[in-house]
Amino acid sequence: MADLEEFRVETNAWLRANGPASIVGTMQTNEEGIWGGRKAVFPSPDAKRWLAIMAERGWTAPTWPREYGGGGLSPDEARVLSQEMAKLRLPPPLVGFGLTMIGPTLLQFGNEDQRREHLPKICRGEIRWCQGYSEPDAGSDLASLKTRAVREGDDLVVTGQKVWTSYADKSDWIFALVRSDPHAKKQEGITFLLIDMATPGVSVRPIQLISGASPFCETYFDEVRVPLRNVIGALHGGWTVAKALLGHERSMIADVFGGGARKGASSALVEIARRHLDAPEGPLPDPIQRDRIAQTELDARCFALTVQRSRDGAKAGHRPGPETSMFKYYATELNERRHELMVRIAGPQGLGWEGEGFVAEDLALTRAWLRSRGNSIEGGTSEIQLNVIAKRVLGLPD
Ligand SMILES: Cc1cc2nc3c(=O)[nH]c(=O)nc-3n(C[C@H](O)[C@H](O)[C@H](O)COP(=O)(O)OP(=O)(O)OC[C@H]3O[C@@H](n4cnc5c(N)ncnc54)[C@H](O)[C@@H]3O)c2cc1C
DSSP: OHHHHHHHHHHHHHHHHHSOGGGTTOOOSTTTSOOOSTTOOOSSHHHHHHHHHHHHHTTTSTTSOGGGTSOOOOHHHHHHHHHHHHHTTOOOSOOSHIIIIIHHHHHHHOOHHHHHHHHHHHHTTOOOEEEEOOBTTBSSSGGGOOOEEEEETTEEEEEEEEEEEETGGGOSEEEEEEESOTTSOGGGGEEEEEEETTSTTEEEEEEOOTTSOOOEEEEEEEEEEEEGGGEESSTTBHHHHHHHHHHHHHHHHIIIIIGGGTTTHHHHHHHHHHHHTTOSSSSOSOHHHHHHHHHHHHHHHHHHHHHHHHHHHSOTTOOOOTTHHHHHHHHHHHHHHHHHHHHHHHGGGGGOOSSTTOOHHHHHHHHHHHHHGGGGTTTSOHHHHHHHIIIIISOOOO
């Protein structure tokens, strides 16, 4: 413990000395964060510098081994780092699916060459990743996927279509599930494959959403040649890898949307209530809204503490299991509930789209509310999470 306190003091001093003042309090949400990649966009030169400084220290991926570009910190040390960054309001230097999904999966299933090739580039923010799981006829029933991969010499030749590929148009590589054995039982004919999006035959088409944004795409593969060395795990053995990655994805979603409660989303709720209920300070005048806000705040805090308790209780090196379905389910339902409440409090002002007569924060709220509708779908729908909880956590019969 004394060591941890020493680490805290040193870390705080280092962050104070190296964290650029201009980025304090910025990039507080995942969407605003630095996603890296060949087409990386930085809001300022200091944000770019922050990524470089932190990557140099291994602190973009604090718990990953140092030989792959990580910081080699213990889970306790990583928590201290995150607490000290939060105190100083320093944003994460890098976000994205490399750090949260494919990186942890490569640490678990990748061979040494694959780890050495991909992990350091993720840590330095050089390559941005996207996820090619869903297809037009394979969402909840993911194992029905049809994108086919035919072996030709040392390559797999991939043809088919993925859909809802978040940020495919901004990404450099995709981790995809492909059907490599059409004759096997459906879970047993799937391969987990890494594909460079610059390979001839890959194309993407953005899809516009109800919120007005186009964060995801249709992704097409037309006879794309992918070397066999890009298979993660065994050929036809991708289902095990795919499920492990979903555990990481669900943890990440729970953290982003449930963790949002800790990082300012709940203060947004109070701020909106104060502005719309005309109560800059003191108790809110409307007892019904006050009650709903208090309940939402309490639920958010209890959830954050539960997630923290679960992480503290987990042994070092613990991999997310089916319990992540509980967190994913609760976090996303809570985030939807919070947005519903904010829009309800804002009344007609919370239903603006553009133009005169609206405050910018309220226009952003309308879009955030519409975006939150996707929370109970992405990463596996709420119904699917409930099925997983029933079967694999509670052990209930089919
Ligand atoms: C914001 C967002 C981002 C996404 N990003 C990605 C991405 O980057 N990569 C990617 O591959 N995919 C992505 N997806 C796709 C997502 O994983 C799928 O939409 C999801 O798995 C559901 O599949 P589906 O849309 O085909 O719906 P369906 O599977 O057709 O489901 C339709 C409805 O039926 C219900 N249902 C289906 N089966 C059952 C069952 N057995 N029991 C009970 N109810 C059931 C579902 O809960 C749902 O309400 C994203 C989705 C969203 C909304």
